[in-house]
Amino acid sequence: MRTVQLSHGGGGQEMNKLISDLFFHHFQNEILLKAEDAAVLQLEGPIAFTSDSFTVSPLFFAGGDIGKLAIAGTVNDLAMVGAQPQYLSCSFIIEEGFEYHKLETIVKSMKAELEKSGAQIVCGDTKVVPRGAADGVFINTTGVGTVKYPNISVSQLQAGDAILVSRDIGCHGSCILMARDELRLESELVSDCATLWPVVERLIESGVSLHAMRDATRGGLSAVLNEWCEGSKIQIDVEEEKIPIADAVQGLCELYGFEPYDLANEGTMILAVPAKDVPAALDVLRLFSPNAEQIGTVVEAQQHKVIMHNPWGGRRYLELPQGELLPRIC
Amino acid sequence: MIELKDLSQGFRNPELMQSLSQRIHQLSAQLSESVKIMEVCGGHTHTIMKYGLNQLLPRNIEFIHGPGCPVCIMPKERIDHAIELAMLPEVILVTLGDMIRVPGSKGTLAQCRAKGGDVRPVYDPLDALEIAKQNPDRKVVFFAIGFETTTPMTAVLLELAEKQNVANLYFHINHVLVPPAVDAVMADGAAKVTAFIGPSHVSAITGSDIYQPIVDCYHTPVVVSGFEPVDVMQSILMIVEQKVQGIAKLEVQYTRVVTAKGNQAAQQKVASMFTLRPHFRWRGLGDIPLSSLVLSEQYRHRDAEIVFADALSDQAIEDHKACQCADILRGLAKPNQCRVFGRGCTPTKPMGSCMVSSEGACNAYYRYAGLAFDLDLTKEATTGKASINRAKTEKEITA
Numbered sequence: 001m002r003t004v005q006l007s008h009g010g011g012g013q014e015m016n017k018l019i020s021d022l023f024f025h026h027f028q029n030e031i032l033l034k035a036e037d038a039a040v041l042q043l044e045g046p047i048a049f050t051s052d053s054f055t056v057s058p059l060f061f062a063g064g065d066i067g068k069l070a071i072a073g074t075v076n077d078l079a080m081v082g083a084q085p086q087y088l089s090c091s092f093i094i095e096e097g098f099e100y101h102k103l104e105t106i107v108k109s110m111k112a113e114l115e116k117s118g119a120q121i122v123c124g125d126t127k128v129v130p131r132g133a134a135d136g137v138f139i140n141t142t143g144v145g146t147v148k149y150p151n152i153s154v155s156q157l158q159a160g161d162a163i164l165v166s167r168d169i170g171c172h173g174s175c176i177l178m179a180r181d182e183l184r185l186e187s188e189l190v191s192d193c194a195t196l197w198p199v200v201e202r203l204i205e206s207g208v209s210l211h212a213m214r215d216a217t218r219g220g221l222s223a224v225l226n227e228w229c230e231g232s233k234i235q236i237d238v239e240e241e242k243i244p245i246a247d248a249v250q251g252l253c254e255l256y257g258f259e260p261y262d263l264a265n266e267g268t269m270i271l272a273v274p275a276k277d278v279p280a281a282l283d284v285l286r287l288f289s290p291n292a293e294q295i296g297t298v299v300e301a302q303q304h305k306v307i308m309h310n311p312w313g314g315r316r317y318l319e320l321p322q323g324e325l326l327p328r329i330c
Numbered sequence: 331m332i333e334l335k336d337l338s339q340g341f342r343n344p345e346l347m348q349s350l351s352q353r354i355h356q357l358s359a360q361l362s363e364s365v366k367i368m369e370v371c372g373g374h375t376h377t378i379m380k381y382g383l384n385q386l387l388p389r390n391i392e393f394i395h396g397p398g399c400p401v402c403i404m405p406k407e408r409i410d411h412a413i414e415l416a417m418l419p420e421v422i423l424v425t426l427g428d429m430i431r432v433p434g435s436k437g438t439l440a441q442c443r444a445k446g447g448d449v450r451p452v453y454d455p456l457d458a459l460e461i462a463k464q465n466p467d468r469k470v471v472f473f474a475i476g477f478e479t480t481t482p483m484t485a486v487l488l489e490l491a492e493k494q495n496v497a498n499l500y501f502h503i504n505h506v507l508v509p510p511a512v513d514a515v516m517a518d519g520a521a522k523v524t525a526f527i528g529p530s531h532v533s534a535i536t537g538s539d540i541y542q543p544i545v546d547c548y549h550t551p552v553v554v555s556g557f558e559p560v561d562v563m564q565s566i567l568m569i570v571e572q573k574v575q576g577i578a579k580l581e582v583q584y585t586r587v588v589t590a591k592g593n594q595a596a597q598q599k600v601a602s603m604f605t606l607r608p609h610f611r612w613r614g615l616g617d618i619p620l621s622s623l624v625l626s627e628q629y630r631h632r633d634a635e636i637v638f639a640d641a642l643s644d645q646a647i648e649d650h651k652a653c654q655c656a657d658i659l660r661g662l663a664k665p666n667q668c669r670v671f672g673r674g675c676t677p678t679k680p681m682g683s684c685m686v687s688s689e690g691a692c693n694a695y696y697r698y699a700g701l702a703f704d705l706d707l708t709k710e711a712t713t714g715k716a717s718i719n720r721a722k723t724e725k726e727i728t729a
Contacts, residue, residue, distance in 0.1 A: 310381060312348055312381075316379070
């Protein structure tokens with residue numbers, strides 16, 4: 001079995017071969033293949049710039065792997081400020097002994113995901129660390145893109161805006177939990193891991209006013225809505241019944257005492273748009289997922305909190321998730 | 331085959347909830363005194379808070395939160411034991427989720443892990459067996475916690491370890507019993523409980539009959555209830571019906587799972603491996619004789635408290651003076667009446683176990699009841715100090 005050795009990160013022949021046979025081979029483009037110390041880019045401002053590091057266990061899960069995640073995650077961060085993803089850097093930290101064919105699978109899935117937004121990897125770095133110093137592979141991606149729709153911001157929500165969600169929530173978090181050895185649950189559930197630029201591009205083209213957008217990654221829906229309340233000094237009222245949740249996700253939450261609103265997503269976004277644009281926005285979102293829904297509204301209030309309304313008239317705050325996600329004991 | 335969604339669908343029907351609420355309002359108008367219902371189990375506390383059930387009820391129905399959370403009732407010295415064990419180089423300490431965040435006098439198991447202690451939270455006790463097999467040169471200690479609900483799983487783990495000759499698996503037993511704790515609350519009398527919602531997960535194992543002595547001795551209704559919103563609302567209605575009729579009896583709302591005698595195979599397995607521990611000190615309730623279990627004589631070789639006796643401290647440790655977990659567990663105070671609630675004590679930095687545990691009353695109040703205090707949706711919010719405390723807290727948290 002071919003594995004990655006410490007020498008693959010040593011700067012010598014082995015490393016050059018790994019880079020040319022694997023990374024250059026799959027990510028090839030004019031800028032990368034120049035192999036300069038830094039990529040020289042042609043960009044027209046304003047420019048969006050973002051970075052993220054990816055560690056996930058297990059590395060391969062239903063609906064994706066760490067590679068797909070590393071591209072979708074950074075590309076989505078750009079898309080969420082209305083920027084078209086263009087250039088990415090990519091750094092690997094690989095644990096000694098990691099199987100080469102797994103690394104190749106990860107790289108191929110990165111290539112496939114890049115094609116969905118048209119972005120390119122134009123520079124990168126490879127480090128190999130001794131066994132035990134990393135959990136298989138860690139990936140960092142940094143991206144830049146040209147802003148196509150300005151002023152999408154956490155501070156732009158206004159009273160009367162509608163809060164929309166692009167699909168059912170919590171699939172990625174549930175998938176990862178179910179795939180972990182210790183849980184040993186089986187389900188048809190697939191991670192929502194996906195590139196969101198195509199849907200954002202359609203939204204921009206459709207003429208919908210976009211006040212705020214965010215992909216609900218770690219911290220899930222709860223975190224996004226709370227950050228928006230704080231950022232725009234408004235209150236958000238959410239209808240519990242309207243929030244789309246897959247049966248398998250709801251089931252996992254019932255069994256382990258989790259809240260679906262706290263679970264991570266990797267291809268689900270939350271939007272704030274003016275009420276008048278809701279039908280047009282939903283039309284676009286539903287081209288990509290039939291589960292897109294308006295889940296709430298923005299309200300002017302002294303308290304900047306998320307208030308969840310249940311179907312029998314009860315209300316509570318939807319607080320930020322806290323601490324590790326741990327299942328209840330009984 | 332039952333699908334996961336079937337477990338909750340139908341038990342959250344808005345029309346049914348409204349109808350139960352109306353019926354409770356109608357009947358409770360006939361009562362001359364408030365009903366003070368202790369929900370023994372933290373799972374019920376969470377259902378009440380998370381689904382806003384208290385907002386649907388009349389003001390003469392009050393909830394008192396009970397001692398039925400396995401994490402909350404764990405005294406600090408037992409958590410210290412876990413930390414002392416985990417810091418032994420030869421030991422891998424295995425325990426269930428929430429336990430790693432409960433502070434003992436030496437910090438939490440999560441902090442112990444960051445200092446190098448080998449602490450492994452698991453979802454399933456049987457994972458401890460696999461860990462022991464994979465680490466034959468280490469000693470694996472399962473820090474077992476929980477009420478009657480989780481004890482059979484520990485028994486199965488022990489049985490498998492014996493059958494498969496997994497010699498390096500040990501047990502630190504903290505399994506406690508519901509009836510002695512409820513009896514201690516009632517015998518104390520200060521909580522003024524006039525009805526109980528009984529934990530159905532416990533009764534799924536033990537049967538509902540374990541609560542009959544409480545009904546007979548204290549003349550209080552006990553309704554064994556499921557955990558869905560409709561379950562709890564129906565159980566409250568059943569209690570109110572008894573109160574209107576002036577009777578006190580044991581009833582089972584959760585008939586889809588609970589029987590009078592319970593799971594006798596599980597009971598026999600537990601009885602064959604455990605025996606009553608003469609004394610166990612509960613957080614908040616103090617020493618309650620014969621209220622917990624210990625491995626029986628033939629399994630002494632796996633009892634971590636005996637095998638690792640030299641490494642374990644034996645001093646009882648009191649809670650922080652400002653923390654009112656003890657009063658909350660005895661039904662004498664509400665979480666929001668504690669002066670450190672939401673300020674010195676939050677889920678990310680808990681001072682007391684009721685804030686740590688996802689089943690704890692303070693955690694439920696913190697997560698779900700904040701709005702209730704701000705908008706006067708609960709009865710306790712009208713009683714002055716509590717609501718003022720919370721209002722300050724909200725400002726401080728926001729700031």
